Amino acid sequence: MTFWKRFVWLFAMAWVCISLDGVGGEAWSSELHDAVEAAKHATVGVLRHNSDSDEAPHQSVQSQFAIRGSGVHLGEGYILTARHAVERTRGGKLEIPQVIHVLTDGLAELSAHLIGVNRFLDVALYQLDENSNAGELPFVSFTKEAVRQGDEVFTVGYPLGWGPALSFGRLGNPRTFLPTAQSRLLQVDLSACSGNSGGGLFGTDGRLIGLIHAIIQTQTESQERRCSRFAFAIPGPLIEKILTTLKAGESYVFPRLGIRMTVMKVDRQWRVAVAQAKGPARKAGVKKHDVLLAIDNRSIASAAELKSYLIEHTVPGQVIELRVLRKNAEKVLQVTLGES
Numbered sequence: 001m002t003f004w005k006r007f008v009w010l011f012a013m014a015w016v017c018i019s020l021d022g023v024g025g026e027a028w029s030s031e032l033h034d035a036v037e038a039a040k041h042a043t044v045g046v047l048r049h050n051s052d053s054d055e056a057p058h059q060s061v062q063s064q065f066a067i068r069g070s071g072v073h074l075g076e077g078y079i080l081t082a083r084h085a086v087e088r089t090r091g092g093k094l095e096i097p098q099v100i101h102v103l104t105d106g107l108a109e110l111s112a113h114l115i116g117v118n119r120f121l122d123v124a125l126y127q128l129d130e131n132s133n134a135g136e137l138p139f140v141s142f143t144k145e146a147v148r149q150g151d152e153v154f155t156v157g158y159p160l161g162w163g164p165a166l167s168f169g170r171l172g173n174p175r176t177f178l179p180t181a182q183s184r185l186l187q188v189d190l191s192a193c194s195g196n197s198g199g200g201l202f203g204t205d206g207r208l209i210g211l212i213h214a215i216i217q218t219q220t221e222s223q224e225r226r227c228s229r230f231a232f233a234i235p236g237p238l239i240e241k242i243l244t245t246l247k248a249g250e251s252y253v254f255p256r257l258g259i260r261m262t263v264m265k266v267d268r269q270w271r272v273a274v275a276q277a278k279g280p281a282r283k284a285g286v287k288k289h290d291v292l293l294a295i296d297n298r299s300i301a302s303a304a305e306l307k308s309y310l311i312e313h314t315v316p317g318q319v320i321e322l323r324v325l326r327k328n329a330e331k332v333l334q335v336t337l338g339e340s
Contacts (some may be wrong), residue, residue, distance in 0.1 A: 118251075154168045
């Protein structure tokens with residue numbers, strides 16, 4: 001066993017031992033062991049781009065590899081990762097590379113070409129090149145079960161560039177909102193670091209329930225390398241929703257309501273209100289200062305909840321029912337959604 005392979009293996013085993021404390025002391029069952037092994041072998045590290053190297057891949061003389069993020073193999077060579085885990089700056093502008101290189105847990109370096117990205121969900125999809133023997137790389141599938149707060153979960157990834165490392169914990173609030181994504185997120189109580197982004201969040205059966213998106217910084221290694229006990233994942237059903245269009249080389253079209261939102265105080269309660277209405281909303285009669293009460297009989301408590309409902313439950317062309325408060329009187333408006 002080479003030095004680097006031995007180091008990575010020891011690091012991963014140490015991480016497992018530390019992280020097992022988060023499983024509530026329950027027995028390490030053979031089923032969980034098999035699920036973890038399958039997830040680990042399906043996880044890849046996204047290598048940093050090195051445009052200055054003229055070495056052929058088989059002639060590389062680098063003393064070590066550099067990993068910037070994580071990804072997971074979905075089968076047929078498709079590699080799912082976070083959009084921000086592959087973004088790079090060139091000429092002062094952010095760009096998504098057409099080709100990335102990933103590292104398997106067996107230390108094989110494989111190249112993959114871009115299939116598509118979705119900025120709303122911070123998702124990027126790549127496919128391994130035909131000569132990469134993708135059929136030999138294990139893969140995972142999405143869970144069909146509904147997830148609940150308190151569920152045991154684990155993640156596999158390359159925190160701070162090392163791994164594959166395992167971390168265990170529990171699912172927290174499944175309806176968390178951050179300004180970094182347009183949809184709801186799964187809040188997770190487990191150890192995560194910079195580099196875990198793009199890695200899978202798994203249930204104890206080894207099926208994919210989400211993709212690691214962000215962390216809240218609690219410990220600082222440097223300005224760009226962070227660790228946390230609060231991680232956030234993009235829910236699996238939202239990712240599945242856009243995968244078909246990405247695989248077809250198309251962009252998923254999200255619905256457009258046409259409302260720029262603000263907040264207003266109604267009695268003692270802060271409520272979401274309309275700062276500007278245009279497009280579909282304006283055509284339906286929505287006006288500035290309308291207080292948004294409900295959409296399709298679901299109450300609206302925040303702008304994030306409204307956005308998440310539109311993304312998860314509606315499509316362009318669908319007619320939704322918007323209930324608003326206007327000058328102390330409630331009104332129900334029918335809005336035909338446009339395209340974003």
